[in-house]
Amino acid sequence: MRKKVTKAIFPVAGMGTRFLPATKSVPKEIMTLVDRPLVQYAIDEARAAGIKEFIFVTSRGKGALEDYFDHAPFLEQELRKSGKTDLLDALKATNMESGAIAYIRQHRALGLGHAVWCARRLIANEPFAVILPDDVIAAETPCLEQMIDAYEETGGNMVAAMEVPADKAASYGILDVEEDMGSVVSVKGMVEKPEVGKAPSNLAVIGRYILSPSVLTNLNKMKSGAGGEIQLTDAIAQDIGTENTVYGYRFRGQRFDCGSKAGFLQATVAFALARDDLRDDLLRYLQEMVQLDKAAQ
Ligand code: G1P
Numbered sequence: 001m002r003k004k005v006t007k008a009i010f011p012v013a014g015m016g017t018r019f020l021p022a023t024k025s026v027p028k029e030i031m032t033l034v035d036r037p038l039v040q041y042a043i044d045e046a047r048a049a050g051i052k053e054f055i056f057v058t059s060r061g062k063g064a065l066e067d068y069f070d071h072a073p074f075l076e077q078e079l080r081k082s083g084k085t086d087l088l089d090a091l092k093a094t095n096m097e098s099g100a101i102a103y104i105r106q107h108r109a110l111g112l113g114h115a116v117w118c119a120r121r122l123i124a125n126e127p128f129a130v131i132l133p134d135d136v137i138a139a140e141t142p143c144l145e146q147m148i149d150a151y152e153e154t155g156g157n158m159v160a161a162m163e164v165p166a167d168k169a170a171s172y173g174i175l176d177v178e179e180d181m182g183s184v185v186s187v188k189g190m191v192e193k194p195e196v197g198k199a200p201s202n203l204a205v206i207g208r209y210i211l212s213p214s215v216l217t218n219l220n221k222m223k224s225g226a227g228g229e230i231q232l233t234d235a236i237a238q239d240i241g242t243e244n245t246v247y248g249y250r251f252r253g254q255r256f257d258c259g260s261k262a263g264f265l266q267a268t269v270a271f272a273l274a275r276d277d278l279r280d281d282l283l284r285y286l287q288e289m290v291q292l293d294k295a296a297q
Helices: 038-048 063-068 073-081 085-092 112-117 143-154 166-171 214-219 232-237 261-273 276-296
Strands: 007-011 053-058 101-105 128-131 135-138 157-163 173-180 184-192 203-211 246-250 254-257
Touching: 007 038, 007 112, 038 128, 038 135, 038 143, 053 063, 073 085, 112 214, 112 232, 135 203, 135 261, 143 157, 143 184, 143 203, 143 246, 157 173, 184 232, 203 232, 203 246, 214 232, 254 261, 261 276
Parallel strands: 007 053, 007 128, 053 101, 157 246
Antiparallel strands: 128 203, 135 254, 157 203, 173 184, 173 203, 184 246
């Protein structure tokens, strides 16, 4: 039997400069999609996949993130007193078990690979997940859960994958596919942010990973790659062809790039439209906007 994946790393040390001035005082991960912070979507997805230990790799200025995960007994008491059970339930759903969360500081911004490596002592010698909260995935079965099911068959390392337009490949880690088995592909190479026209395919890595601890050993070499950063993609690629070889997993679901403003807004609209209490009003408003826009053309 394969060892269960019960630990997940959430790299959240980035400064979120693309969202300045908002991120001057609010960590990007606390910015809200409808009424839940970005990070809550990542946590919920991890929980659904059976994750029990949540490791955040943070940096200076991320204090609000730690506060967010504290229980709020006074607030709970107030809501209970005033009979606001819906809000009380919403609040309680964010409570984490004591000791389930750990925070590690990434002292220098040396790249995603380095951020993951910072958590090595908490991972020790077992497979682990990595979730990039910027990539929000709406799916009937949460993406990481789909991957864990597939991983139980394959073992090794597994990365979420999605086809992207050729002119966007330079923004991603790209897979060089060895064998395409449908939702699972085996991989013979991986390139982080390939130069335009040099991508081996248009199958991109999306921010969900199930990794073998061997990737942490590979990261010990501290080799810098694309953009002069220590890249997670490169450390995973080193395992290709070993007993921990690499698979891509084409997930079922819609991915939003919440690291970009356009992606964040699209996710906001999509998640709001999925809510019974918001859908009708928002849809009406959007239809009006589209008509006004057409009329103005
Ligand atoms: C990171 C990874 C990249 C991956 C992407 C997915 O890049 O390095 O391989 O394709 O996330 O969102 P970043 O977006 O942090 O530049």
